[in-house]
Amino acid sequence: MSISQLPTEAPASAPRQDGGGQRNQTRSLLKLGHWWWAVPGVLLVLAMHYAATGVGASFAFTNWTGIGSFQWIGLRNFERIFSDPTKILALRNTLILAFASVLLSNVAGMVLAMGLNRILKTRYILRTLFFMPVVLSPLATSYIWKFIFQLNGPLNSVLSAVGLDSLVRPWLADPSWALWAVLLVVVWQNIGFAMVIYMSGLAAVPLEVEEAAAIDGANLWQRIWHVTIPALRPAIAIATTLGIVNGLRIFDQILALTGGGPANATSTLATEVYKQAFSLGNFGYGAALALLLTVIILVFAVIQQRATQGPSEA
């Protein structure tokens, strides 16, 4: 009885299907209004993100110089990219910088997050200090680091003061060291960001499981490897995805520190896109490089997402 009553009662008391024609019309308009009102925003996103990017990407198949007329040349720009040793070097540098910066900043960030998670009294001040580089302008900090790395700058002065004269060199103009100097600046700036992500992840790690593991005789390293890190998996996923996507696009630091030099030793796809499209007036070629970089970023972002999802979330 009560069961058969329910269906008839429910519509009677539900405000949605009740009311006269006018009220019904207003309701349905408001209902339609939900997606109707999203249309301007959707159009804006389509125009700005997808249409504009698509038009820019289509120039990759032309020989446009940035002004005047152009012709469609198919895949010739891409053939040029893969037959030019400087572009292959740029691709190599892009991948090295991206993966090394992700690895180093995440490992260091995780270590810092674990260290500053609980016990230390000064942890709040230390957290702020470690996070500060993140909010500074990459360009401004790069110029300061450029001064530090100068031949007569502070780094070399310190090295010669402690008697390590053999290590004194123009760091940013040395083809074997320039890329690592750039990597250092990038990692220095990004450690704080990874640290913050891991700190929020660590806050969700259940203390009881860790204590149980400690009671069962697990040492520090075993607790970290078997309890903390698996629990941090979502944070690792976020941090590494952001890290890889941003790492593949590093631009400001390279341009400010070395300009892509010495002699293209630190050039990456991002700096080559700028140089070809805007400085040298090869817009079509630059667009092809940009398209290649976009595809690489997409590929790695997808792979990385799959890799960090893991069986526990399947």
Added chain:
Amino acid sequence: MTQHQRLAARLGGVAALPLVIALAACSSSSSGDTAGGGSTGAGTEFTLTYAKSNTIESPFEVLAKQYMAANPGVTIKLDAKPNDTYGDSVRTQLQAGNAADVLETEGGSGQSRSIVPLAKANFLEPLGDAAAKTIPSGSEALFQVDGKTYGQPLGISYAGLVYNTTAATAAGVTTPAKSFDEVKAACSKVAGAGGGKSLYVLAGSTVPNAGITSLIISATRVYAQDPDWNTKRTSNQTTFAGTQGWKDTLQAILDMKQAGCFQQGAEGAGFDAITNNMAQGTSVAFFGPLGSASELQKAAPTQKFVAEAFPPAASGGKAFGIASATYSLSINAASKQKSAANAFLSWLADPAQADVFAKASGGLPISGLDKMDLSTTIYADVADILKKGDFTALPNSGWKNSAVYDALGTGVQGLLTGQNTVDSVLKSMDTAWDQ
């Protein structure tokens, strides 16, 4: 969400939309303010855009003010842009249709502000005979396309050694070197004296300075023997890699590095190294446009800066320099103030204005150079070269595209670090030409 909340959100969304549109319109119209111009009541107004590297008054500003004083009904709106991104900004504005009426350009096709590509893309207005007459003979191809003139140069810039005679004397170099061997001897002497001194200072990490150093040296190794080399390269009768003169040019840079001519860390130095070393007298000279001598003079009034020529390979070889018609002005083809702009350019073509511009820019006047008495100016030691016409325009202005000069500049840095060889640099320049 309650009905009230939904209504508030809808109103908020409606209010936000015009704000977004207004912000987008504001950012595009602020750059459009400098375009076109229009009549301000009784007078005419047009815009003039030019590149600026520092806060010192630009020669364009000096002349614009004089013109406005002489023509009370005319207003010139000045739009200074940063020098390093000037070409990119102007190209973007020309594409968008909101560029100034009168633009500073450079002759040739080797830079983003170069006249030939802009004229071919129909962005520039053909100028009259008065403009054509100002072009030095031999440089017509840099300012004209299909017989029509698209730029009016205002000055001649000599590029060579900016030489600090005070520092030279202090370092024991009493007379400027007249042959390459003398250069190397002077280098060793200055470097050997200690104190971190060097004969030359080089900003090896910058394409402009590494490039202009090579071009100045190439004047005596390539263009002295073959002034038409650029034409030959354009018609593919020769290549960089196949020209002994170019090999000698780059080898000279390596030899100079070996002899200690450049300051330590030259391969990684920037423009600040030039300013600091020259102003403090740590280095005696650098390769560059002599217009910078007047700026250095202001920064270091106790030192004396003059123009010197880089000597030929062997003593007795032909002295040759680089002097280009520069600081040219062009008229935007889409301008609505063409008659006013043309009147301004005609006024500028007058020799009196040439003198004013030369003084304000620290360069040489576009007209009357052969009659000028240079003995009391900083160009005293290169007066012969200038009077006899033993100079060529900046070689890269006649090169096919800017990638060639970029290959040269980065290649020279690679030479200094050991990453490149002379042949690999020349080969990369040919590859950039043929792309």
